[in-house]
Amino acid sequence: MTFILDRFDLSAFVQSTLDEDLGPTGRDVTSEAVIPEDAIFSGVMDSRHDAVIAGLPIAEAFFRYLDPDVEIETLVAEGEAVAAGTDIMRLKGKGRAMLTAERSALNTVQHLTGIASMTSEYVQKIAGTGCTLLDTRKTIPGLRVLEKYATRMGGAQNHRMGLWDAAMIKDNHVAVAGSVGEAVRRARDAGVEKIICEVDRVDQIEP
Incomplete structure (x- = not known):
């Protein structure tokens, strides 16, 4: 199974996790x-x-890393909602390798599925409102790409991936710049392509 995420090295992740x-x-x-x-x-x-599944391709990579000949049948799709008790993956292979990879594989699937499942609950709550659910940078260090992948599987959209791909002006930036308008002007003049600005009051929106 091919699993590619921008700025994520699956092989390195699997190896470092198992090394740990x-x-x-x-x-x-x-x-x-x-x-x-x-x-x-x-x-x-x-x-x-009941859950929205995420992370099965990564689990598969853990098992295949230790047993390249392992037989794996993935039974549900990424982002699919399943009921409690649903079989999501079947495996047959070397016993030692399967038990050694098991915890890393399960931890990853459980963590990402938890994120996708909770995200899906919020997406369902705002269905029909015209609103879009976004994620944040408040991720566990080293797991941002995976955690933001999981929010997409739950139906949200990624906000900025980091400090590099958009300017996000918050209250501290506004305080230093002197006003919302001045903070936005500075970001625009700096050539930042995407500018996001948080406001505390309705009267800050116009400037």
């Missing part, structure tokens, strides 16, 4: 001690709650 879990020895000592090397497992990933 496997530590300096690079070993899963429990699986090595308990599971025979030639054991083949079959498994199913399901949803324990």
